[in-house]
Amino acid sequence: MKAQVFVMLVVLALVSFLHQGEAKHVIDSQERAVPYVATVNEQPVIGILSQELSYLMTQNYGDDGYDSYIAASYVKFVEGAGARVVPIWINQPADYYENIMTNLNGVLLPGGATWFNQSNGYADAGRHIYDIAVRYNENGDYFPVWGTCLGFELLTYLAANGTEHRAHCSSSSQALPLSFKDDFRKSRLFAGAPNDVIDILNNEPVTANFHQFCVTEANLTVLGLDEDWRVMSVDRDWNGMEFISTIEHKTYPFYGIQFHPEKNIYEWIQNKNISHTGNAIRAAHYFADFFLQEARKSDHQFPSEAVLEKHVIYNYQPIFTGLKRSSFEQCYMFRESPKVLPKTIKSKKFGLKKKTASLLTV
Numbered sequence: 001m002k003a004q005v006f007v008m009l010v011v012l013a014l015v016s017f018l019h020q021g022e023a024k025h026v027i028d029s030q031e032r033a034v035p036y037v038a039t040v041n042e043q044p045v046i047g048i049l050s051q052e053l054s055y056l057m058t059q060n061y062g063d064d065g066y067d068s069y070i071a072a073s074y075v076k077f078v079e080g081a082g083a084r085v086v087p088i089w090i091n092q093p094a095d096y097y098e099n100i101m102t103n104l105n106g107v108l109l110p111g112g113a114t115w116f117n118q119s120n121g122y123a124d125a126g127r128h129i130y131d132i133a134v135r136y137n138e139n140g141d142y143f144p145v146w147g148t149c150l151g152f153e154l155l156t157y158l159a160a161n162g163t164e165h166r167a168h169c170s171s172s173s174q175a176l177p178l179s180f181k182d183d184f185r186k187s188r189l190f191a192g193a194p195n196d197v198i199d200i201l202n203n204e205p206v207t208a209n210f211h212q213f214c215v216t217e218a219n220l221t222v223l224g225l226d227e228d229w230r231v232m233s234v235d236r237d238w239n240g241m242e243f244i245s246t247i248e249h250k251t252y253p254f255y256g257i258q259f260h261p262e263k264n265i266y267e268w269i270q271n272k273n274i275s276h277t278g279n280a281i282r283a284a285h286y287f288a289d290f291f292l293q294e295a296r297k298s299d300h301q302f303p304s305e306a307v308l309e310k311h312v313i314y315n316y317q318p319i320f321t322g323l324k325r326s327s328f329e330q331c332y333m334f335r336e337s338p339k340v341l342p343k344t345i346k347s348k349k350f351g352l353k354k355k356t357a358s359l360l361t362v
Helices: 002-031 055-064 072-079 094-101 122-138 150-159 195-203 217-222 261-266 278-295 305-311
Strands: 045-049 066-071 084-088 107-109 145-148 167-176 207-214 229-236 242-249 254-257 331-335 343-346 353-356
Touching (some): 055 331, 072 084, 072 107, 072 278, 084 305, 107 122, 107 150, 122 150, 150 207, 150 242, 150 254, 167 229, 207 261, 217 242, 254 278
Antiparallel strands (some): 229 242, 343 353
16 A cells, blocks of 8 residues: 555656646747747748948949949848848838838848938838838737848847947958857747757858947847847957847847848858858858748738739849949949839738839839
8 A cells, every 4th residue: 555655656746747847848938939820921022121322332323323222142142042022212201111011021121331310211211111010010910020230230229219329340351150148049040040050150250240330238238128139149349349149029020130141142252251161151041041931921912913023123133233342242223213102002911002112213
């Protein structure tokens, strides 16, 4: 009898232990869980925000009537992961951004060389995009936003309600590994990353850095952004200054990286210290693939294939800007677009009439 009681007590203790372990597993899973999304969109469309010409580009192309551009490497970055691209114009009324984003499955804010205080430009367009994306996600409409370099800085700038919070950095033509935080695997961005990709990023100088501004953890703390944003890795510039290299919003599918994975794959300007090793390419593709996995959770769509075809980047031809000392091999160059939205279409998803942006011609 005593033996039976002893066995029963052992069994009960074991069951209790297993349940505790199971509960811990559930808690750990919930820490990095994303909202459940049933949608799997196999034909995602990504909007890439254009921006003002840089000083050098204005010198080289301003006389041709161009006033904005998108580096072709960002377009290829998205296309290589399985999506089509629609350019998003700067200098447009608020209704334009409301309308175009109902058709898109995500937005990429690219890196570049422009200022946040230029009226009706990159930052103002980003403000509209950020606010709309927040509203979508608050209403259960899954919508990812990705920021690379300047785009990452813009995300945190907008989250700080337009407070300039960046520090000066010296990280031009600098190839670095990532210094991961202890809990980086709890992030959405890295929770499912293959071990070999993590090993590459952690041990090899494969991330291409080109920035004179950066965001530090102290910057986040001062503005209270550390409550809403998770830092997954940091790096140090040429002078040893530590800056954030990867970040994500804790609630919304917003992601920022300070480095340039698109350059590893698609930019070949010499003497820029960009790694083109097989491992660098492998790691770079991971970020594009992850972003597109997020975009496939959005069920937005254009009202018809014919309407989409009028907006895709295929309507434009990239220019070999590398021939004129640009840091980009190719760019899509755009002339000024009219601030009118003349055509009315019916959204396939919402069944509402809305206006669409007129096409630019180059």
